[in-house]
Each structure stands twice: as C-alpha cells, then as structure tokens.
Amino acid sequence: MISEKIKNQIQVVQGDITKLDCDGIVNAANRSLLGGGGVDGAIHRAAGPELLAECRTLHGCRTGEAKITKGYRLKAKYIIHTVGPIYSGTAEDAAQLADCYLNSLNLAKEHDVHSIAFPAISTGVYGYPLEDATEIAVKTVAQWLEDHADYAMQVIFCCFDARTERVYQARALQQ
Ligand code: ADP
Numbered sequence: 001m002i003s004e005k006i007k008n009q010i011q012v013v014q015g016d017i018t019k020l021d022c023d024g025i026v027n028a029a030n031r032s033l034l035g036g037g038g039v040d041g042a043i044h045r046a047a048g049p050e051l052l053a054e055c056r057t058l059h060g061c062r063t064g065e066a067k068i069t070k071g072y073r074l075k076a077k078y079i080i081h082t083v084g085p086i087y088s089g090t091a092e093d094a095a096q097l098a099d100c101y102l103n104s105l106n107l108a109k110e111h112d113v114h115s116i117a118f119p120a121i122s123t124g125v126y127g128y129p130l131e132d133a134t135e136i137a138v139k140t141v142a143q144w145l146e147d148h149a150d151y152a153m154q155v156i157f158c159c160f161d162a163r164t165e166r167v168y169q170a171r172a173l174q175q
Contacts, residue, residue: 018046064099084122
C-alpha cells in the first residue's frame, strides 16, 4: 500500500527523458558507460560529446550500480548512469533491477538532487518483461521515499511509449 504522501511524490509521464527539466535524469546504460542504443544513445546525443569524455574517466559500471556525471547540454544538472540486468529469468534479475533504482536514488541524494527522472530500465533491448520491471520500479522507489521521508524528492517515471505509460499508471495508482 503506497500512502497518499508518497503517491504525490511520484509522477508518470510519457515523453523523451532528455527533454525533462529536473535536477537529474537516469540513464539505462551498459557496463562500458561509453554509449549505446535506446535511451543511452538519446542521452549521449542530447548531452553532447563532453558526456562521453567524462564517461571515459569512470571505467565502466557494474550491473545494479550507479555513477554520476554532469548533464552538459541537457536541462538536467546531472545524469545518473545505472546498468540494468540483461533479463535471464533468474531471481538475480529482480535484485539487480531494484539495486539500480536504490543506488540511483542514493547517489542523487548525495548530490542534493530533489527531482529525478527514470526511464523504464532494462525493458528495452535488455528484455525485462514490462509488468514485472514496473512493479519492481514502483515498489523500490516508493520504499525509498518512505525510508527518506525527511528528504524532499520528486520522482518522475518517464515512459517513452504509450504502452509503458499505461502499465506504469496502472501500477502506480493501483498500490
Ligand atoms: P535497456 O538496455 O536497459 O533495456 P533501452 O534503452 O533499450 O534500455 O530501453 C529502456 C527503456 O527506455 C525502453 O522503455 C525504451 O522505450 C525507453 N527509451 C528509449 N529512448 C528513450 C528516451 N529518449 N526517453 C525515455 N525513454 C526512452
């Protein structure tokens, strides 16, 4: 059961995450952190080549962990790069996906981020079933917000397509 207070801290929008005006956006990156397709490619194109230069200094990122860079040409001040699991159908997938959300939120808080947008991590090329991934995303974020009730944080789930948005709306409102 998600309280009304927490529900008010969560927003579901459909659109392009690179266009959002919030303190931080999350990138569903790969372990190299050197760019890729999907949302990763869109973020690198929108942020500009300085982003790749900074990413080169980070020496990659393990699955479930998160690293932060500046936002460069984006409106967002920071980009938090996290690496979702490649779906394999094991219990480890769920734990690693939850870690992506937790580690991103913790890193955001360390940098005084008060509004953060997430894409639907792992649900594209990495093949995580959308309903399952959405449940983990919403539950993990809601729990983090409960656990940090004294910290003002607004979370935006940025859904690229209408189907993703419908699933997120259903999950976020249902619980
Ligand atoms: P992964 O490799 O983690 O599966 P993808 O980038 O393939 O990452 O897909 C993750 C999600 O991001 C998918 O729902 C995809 O539709 C979405 N996506 C792609 N481009 C954008 C964008 N510009 N803004 C927000 N979400 C996006």
